Amino acid sequence: DAKTTQPTSMDCAEGRAANLPCNHSTISGNEYVYWYRQIHSQGPQYIIHGLKNNETNEMASLIITEDRKSSTLILPHATLRDTAVYYCIVRVANNNAGNMLTFGGGTRLMVKP
């Protein structure tokens, strides 16, 4: 799987949009961009994933650049409960050999009142 680079930490004011960047310049054509987060003392939580088109769900939006070398996760109205470590991962989907997840350092997002 391609390597990703994320800022170590970010702050966001409650109610504002949180924009979390991720660089994945070596991404391959068949690799998806995934985002997970891990709130303290909880299991990782899937947020969103995409291949090349922008995606939106009830949790977040994912914006992928046209060259697919970077992406941004957007939490439109951050709340205190969004304080967590956010992980950006690129991986091949539907690989019958299994796709064990490895999390890098991630971005520690602190949402402040």
Next chain:
Amino acid sequence: GAGVSQSPSNKVTEKGKDVELRCDPISGHTALYWYRQSLGQGLEFLIYFQGNSAPDKSGLPSDRFSAERTGGSVSTLTIQRTQQEDSAVYLCASSSWQVQETQYFGPGTRLLVL
């Protein structure tokens, strides 16, 4: 729908005892993964089940660790003769081809070996 569930949520045991950790995957998910996460660390892959295929055990750290998946659903991770270094959060995830094998995690079992 129901997510991945794990039990117990917390387990405290004495060194040398055996423990069993249980995972109930999302209904219909054919793939099941076990990971562990030590305090402040990343995910460590342990074992992977896919349908009726032989499991990928390449991540098991020693022969004290074993896992089974009965009927292609529930899985049990067993640690024999526990050691203090086994203390960690044990996470289970399941996935399906129908959502690009997106892995959904359970809440984990926090194991403390005294």
